[in-house]
Amino acid sequence: MPRAAYLDWNATAPLRPEAAAAMAEALMRTGNPSxxxxxxxxxxxxxxxxxxxxxxxxxxxxxxxxxxxxxxxxNRLALGGLAGRRLLVSALEHDSVRQAADGAAAIPxxxxxxxxxxxxxxxxxxxxxxxxxxLMLANNETGVIQPVAEAxxxxxAKGALLHCDAVQAAGKIAVDRAALGADLLALSAHKxxxxxxVGALIVAxxxxxxxxQTGGGQERGRRAGTENLPGIVGFGAAAAAAAERLQDYAAVxxxxxxxxxxxxxxxxDAPVYGAAAPRLANTLSLGMPGVPAATQVMxxxxxxxxxxxxxxxxxxxxxxxxxxEAMGVKAExxxxxxxxxxxxxxxxxxxxxxxxxxxxxxxxxxxxxA
Amino acid sequence: MTASFARQQRRPDAAPVYLDYPATTPVDGRVxxxxxxxxxxKFGNPHSTTHAYGREAAAAVEKARGEVAAxxxxxxxxxxxxxxxxxxxxxxxxxxxxxxxALGKDHIVTVATEHKCVLESAEAMVRDGxxxxxxxxxxxxxxxxxxxxxxxxxxxALVSVMxxxxxxxxxQPLEEIGALCRSRGVxxxxxxxxxxxxxPVDVEAMAIDLLSLSAHKxxxxxxVxxxxxxxxxxxxxxxxFDGGGQERALRSGTLPAPLCVGFGAAARIAREERAAExxxxxxxxxxxxxxxxxxxxxxxxxxxxxxxxxGNLNLSFPGASALALIDACPGLALSTGSACTAAEVExxxxxxxxxxxEALAGAxxxxxxxxxxxxxxxxxxxDTLAAAVRSMAxxxxxxxxxxxxx
Numbered sequence: 040m041p042r043a044a045y046l047d048w049n050a051t052a053p054l055r056p057e058a059a060a061a062m063a064e065a066l067m068r069t070g071n072p073s074x075x076x077x078x079x080x081x082x083x084x085x086x087x088x089x090x091x092x093x094x095x096x097x098x099x100x101x102x103x104x105x106x107x108x109x110x111x112x113x114n115r116l117a118l119g120g121l122a123g124r125r126l127l128v129s130a131l132e133h134d135s136v137r138q139a140a141d142g143a144a145a146i147p148x149x150x151x152x153x154x155x156x157x158x159x160x161x162x163x164x165x166x167x168x169x170x171x172x173x174l175m176l177a178n179n180e181t182g183v184i185q186p187v188a189e190a191x192x193x194x195x196a197k198g199a200l201l202h203c204d205a206v207q208a209a210g211k212i213a214v215d216r217a218a219l220g221a222d223l224l225a226l227s228a229h230k231x232x233x234x235x236x237v238g239a240l241i242v243a244x245x246x247x248x249x250x251x252q253t254g255g256g257q258e259r260g261r262r263a264g265t266e267n268l269p270g271i272v273g274f275g276a277a278a279a280a281a282a283e284r285l286q287d288y289a290a291v292x293x294x295x296x297x298x299x300x301x302x303x304x305x306x307x308d309a310p311v312y313g314a315a316a317p318r319l320a321n322t323l324s325l326g327m328p329g330v331p332a333a334t335q336v337m338x339x340x341x342x343x344x345x346x347x348x349x350x351x352x353x354x355x356x357x358x359x360x361x362x363x364e365a366m367g368v369k370a371e372x373x374x375x376x377x378x379x380x381x382x383x384x385x386x387x388x389x390x391x392x393x394x395x396x397x398x399x400x401x402x403x404x405x406x407x408x409a
Numbered sequence: 410m411t412a413s414f415a416r417q418q419r420r421p422d423a424a425p426v427y428l429d430y431p432a433t434t435p436v437d438g439r440v441x442x443x444x445x446x447x448x449x450x451k452f453g454n455p456h457s458t459t460h461a462y463g464r465e466a467a468a469a470v471e472k473a474r475g476e477v478a479a480x481x482x483x484x485x486x487x488x489x490x491x492x493x494x495x496x497x498x499x500x501x502x503x504x505x506x507x508x509x510x511a512l513g514k515d516h517i518v519t520v521a522t523e524h525k526c527v528l529e530s531a532e533a534m535v536r537d538g539x540x541x542x543x544x545x546x547x548x549x550x551x552x553x554x555x556x557x558x559x560x561x562x563x564x565x566a567l568v569s570v571m572x573x574x575x576x577x578x579x580x581q582p583l584e585e586i587g588a589l590c591r592s593r594g595v596x597x598x599x600x601x602x603x604x605x606x607x608x609p610v611d612v613e614a615m616a617i618d619l620l621s622l623s624a625h626k627x628x629x630x631x632x633v634x635x636x637x638x639x640x641x642x643x644x645x646x647x648x649x650f651d652g653g654g655q656e657r658a659l660r661s662g663t664l665p666a667p668l669c670v671g672f673g674a675a676a677r678i679a680r681e682e683r684a685a686e687x688x689x690x691x692x693x694x695x696x697x698x699x700x701x702x703x704x705x706x707x708x709x710x711x712x713x714x715x716x717x718x719x720g721n722l723n724l725s726f727p728g729a730s731a732l733a734l735i736d737a738c739p740g741l742a743l744s745t746g747s748a749c750t751a752a753e754v755e756x757x758x759x760x761x762x763x764x765x766x767e768a769l770a771g772a773x774x775x776x777x778x779x780x781x782x783x784x785x786x787x788x789x790x791x792d793t794l795a796a797a798v799r800s801m802a803x804x805x806x807x808x809x810x811x812x813x814x815x
Contacts, residue, residue, distance in 0.1 A: 045462060051454035051663065059449060066436050066630070076735060076742040077425050079432070108492030108632065111662030115649075135661060229663065234448055236492065236632040236665030251649070252499050253533055254526020263526055264495035265433060265625060267632025270668075336459040345453075345460030 041343030044389040048321060048382035049179050049207060050347055054273070055232035061276035062234060065269035072257075072266045082268050089275025093239055096278040097205065097224060098215035105240045105248075105261045106271050110206040110227030111135040112252075113240040116262065117173070117202040117223040120248040124171040124200070127162050129154045129185070130365035136173050136204055137361075146174070148365045152183035152313035159190055163197040170199035176208035176219070180362045180378050181313030182322025184212065191220030200246065206230055206238075210281035211288055211319050222246050228270065232383075233277030237270035287383040292320035295381055298390045299323055305398045312363060312376060323379040324363075326372055327397070330404050335377050335397070342396035344389075346379045425742045426786045426793075430720060430779030431575050431603060432744055436671065437628035437780070443674040444630065447667035455666045456655060466666040473673025480676040481601070481620060482611040483637050489656045490664055490672075493634035494602035494623035495526045496649075500636050500660065501598045501619040502530035502569060504646030506539050509566035509596070516540045516565040518595075520552045520581075521762040523571050527600055528758075531569070540564075546762050549713040550579035558589055567596045572604035572620075576746040576759040576775055577712030578721025580608060587616030596644055602626050602634070606679030607687065607718050612637055618644040624668065628780060629675030633668035636660075686780065690719035693778050697722060697787045704795035711760060711773060720778040723760075725769045726798055734774060737797040741790055746775050 045053075054062075065085060072082040087101065094101045107113045110133075118126065118139040126143035128136060131154065137143075144162055147155045154174060163170060172194045177184050191201040203221035205214055210231030216224050222243045229235040240262075242248050248261055255263035299311060302325060312324040327335055332348035339346055363373040379393065427435075436444075447469060453462025455470045475485040491497045506517055517531050521543050531541045542560045544552050552570060561568065568590050570581050583599060590597035598619035601610050606627035612620055620637040624630055638644050638659065648659045655661050701708055701724070711723040723746075726734060731745045746757040756770035765773070778787070 043461065047454070047457055047460060047462070050457045050463070051452060053450075053452040054448045062448070063445075066441055068435075076429060076744060077739060078427065078429070078742045079744075108496070109662045109665075112492065138661075227663075229454075229665075234665065234667065235454075235663055236668045252496055254495055254498065254524065254529040263499075263529075264493045265623075265631055267492070267630075267668075269630065270632045270665075333459075340460045343461075345457075345462055347457055347459055 041341075042388075042392065044344045044392040046379050046381060046385065046389060046393060047345045047347050048385070049230070049378065049380035051229050051235065052232050052382050053384065054234060055277050055280045057280040058233050058273040058277040062269045062273040065272040072268055085272050086266060086268060089271045092275035092279040093226065094241070096209060096214065096282045097226070097241055098217055099224070099241045100244070103216075103241050103243060105242055105258045106266060106274075107238045107240055107262055108236060108267070109238040110204070110225050110230070113225035113227070113238045114202075114204055115139045116240050116248070116251050117225060118171070119251040120261070121171050121200065121246070122249070125166055125168045126173065127159065127170050127199075128173045129175065131178050131183075131185070131362050132173060132175055133179055133204060133206070136175070140173060143173075146172075150367045151316040152178060152181045152362070152366050153316050154185050154190065156186060156189055156193065160193050163193055163199060170194070170197065171202060172199055173202045173204065175204040175206075176214065177205075177211065177319045178313070178362060179207045180360055181324045181366075182207075182319035182380075183313040183316045184208070184318065187219045187221060195220060207319065210278070210285075211321060213285060216241055216243070223248070228274035228277055231277055231281045233274040234270050237267050237274045239274070284383065288320040291381050291383065291385060294385055294387065294390055295321055295323055297387075298379065298393060299325075301390075301394045302397060305394070306401050310372065312366065312368065321381040324376055325379060326376040327401060327404070328372065328375060329408070330375050330400070332375055332377050335375070335400060338400040339393070339396050342392065344393050344396050346377050346393075348377055425740055426790050427742045427781070428776050428778065428790060429742050429744050430777035430782075431578075431626070431775060432777070433625050433631065434628045434779055435781065436630055437675060437678060439678060440629055440671050440674040444667045444671035447670050453666070455664050470664055470666050470669045473669040476673035476677045477622065477635055480605060480610070480680050481622070481637060482613050484640065486657075487637055487640055489636045489638055489659050490669055491634045491636055491660055492632055494600065494621045494626070497621035497623075497634050497636035498524065498526045498600055499530050500646065500649050501621060502527060502567065503534060504649060504659070505567045505596055505598065505619065505644065506534040507537070507647040508645045510537070510539060514564050514566035516542070516562060517567050517569065518542045518544065518557065518560045518565060519569040520544045520546060520571070522546050522550060522574055522577075522579075522759045523569065524575055524600055524602070527569055527571070548764050550574060550577050550711075550759075550763055551713065552581055552586075554582060554585045554589060557586060558593075561590075561593050561595055565593070565595050567598055569598040569600070572599050572601040572610055573608060573718050574712070574759060575603050576757055577723045577763070578603070578718035579712040580604065580716045580718070583615040583617065590618075591616040603718060606676065606683060607720065609683075612639065624672035624675055627675050627679045630668045630671040633665060633672045635672070687719045690778055690782070693782055693784070693787050694719060694722060696784065697776065697778070697791060700788065700791045701794065704791065705798055709769075711763060711765065720782070722776040722778075723773060724776060725765070725773045727769065727772060729772050729798055729801055731772055731774050733801060734794070734797055737801060738793050740793050744775050745773065
């Protein structure tokens, strides 16, 4: 078996040691955080520590954190908990946002992979009804960082609220809810080194959010269900570690840029999507013209290199990326795009392995085409 | 870590005796051992099937799905993983009601003693234009199947009756209700969060169409549960969450592989050990009640004495305040009832449905025994409770005397 080179960090990240340690302790302890007895009270204290840690990662107040089962539920709660508003949803959003927003108008994107702010301004002005704008902070496929603060200013000027899906951005770049002007902000633990099965929606104090999942007064009535305490504690520890280690991404950026440079040297015709815009340091969306993404992913997999053909959620059945489509990438080109994403344990050896395997496939396809 | 090892580890003098198993259970050491690798070295996203880490996580999730299915006599593909029983109940009730409402069936039948999340989900559907019939229970906690049959009309979409009550442990006659629903062509949902793994639950024998499960109530991890959705005849739902299209498009979001693995392990252990463990718990329950009654003859048992979960007691201490009793017993981890609403001061809706007067409902404690409860813990708990009740009664006499105008 070839050595494993994990380069699919935007799908999920390994658990940080700090999170593992915190969870091991919480898993050994019994207590439903909503119970009134001593063990329940201890569980509640642990949960409140985690709440403060998650809040601190995004510059929020602990009371603004509503724990959920993950990013998808957080997005759903944001859009479903403010029903009745006109929805303006960016064309670059994750499926969990897009499909929770029935009948939403799509805010178009530029070829660089950035939301079109002029279009948003027009759309906000078109209709007087109160709107909810949904714009992600960093795209999961291209890594492009969106102008959320500007979008929020436009939204607020028209009495609209802004929801920001920060699932991919949090822990990779500094996030400050207030500076972004986001009224709601979605987070996922497992994308930043916490466990899967937990996430949060940050809800600014004044936002009148209503629960989607009902029956039990947990999370101040905003999300029913016994709290996933070990998961929440792990999320807190991971958030604290991520906040402390944002500088790790400087090294990640060097590795990603090196990969990009070497792949471009091998394949001058290979497009890098989103390269003209500010991007997450860890993400590389790359095409091999004429070679379907599935073929590339399989060849890389055989060489031990793990990447994806887009969002993990839909990569079981590989389909064309809606994100690239929204950027105006032609269907054939979009079908040959893969996503390479790095993290804090990625190494130069991982990059060597990627470049070698991808380069070999490129050479093979070019030879057979010749 | 085996169960007996864990039992030896628990000393009543070291930590409060845990008597709140219906609120949540500790993760069994064997479950934890199976889960841990999936947090750390095998961390792949089970939906990332383009590579080895993702595929091994996907395979582990599927194995767990099979184990959860086996616990209730279902097929693996009939199991939809959720974040817990609350989500499963929300999905079952709102999902079925929304789907069948579009076909002209807009009526839901449920019972007054259901968990809040069932009652509130049904209530939410009233706001969406559905009708809901909430049936009463008798003094022992049972719903009357005759009454249930009478409540079903030609527009009834769904009947929701829990398998075992979370406060009083009473087991509803699911086989009878299931047969009834099947014969009337109505979907039958049961919240089995408390029952599964503790008493036999079989979706075939009970003709159940939708069944909610929770891992952390059966020594698995928090944050994961499941909804059983029958395939033949097919139960139809509208999804609550949209998104990635996971779980037969009924529930999207990345599946937490370690939690699913833990749920599977917990389900397997529960299935293998259920019969013997139920016997053991019955013995402990008898010991608890006999010894407590010998000390405090005034104590009343709420709910039927026989057809209840083997580890459940719900007791009224006439004249005492349940919250004061909890405060007076720091050595015991106790609750008044549902943890979700435990912090609320209003008396249990379940006990009120049995016809208990408010004062008595406010004088009631739920005692939950479980996998790590020992004879010594039972004896310690009985001693502690009896002493607390007596001292509180004594205090009251003193206060009453002192307060009397002279």
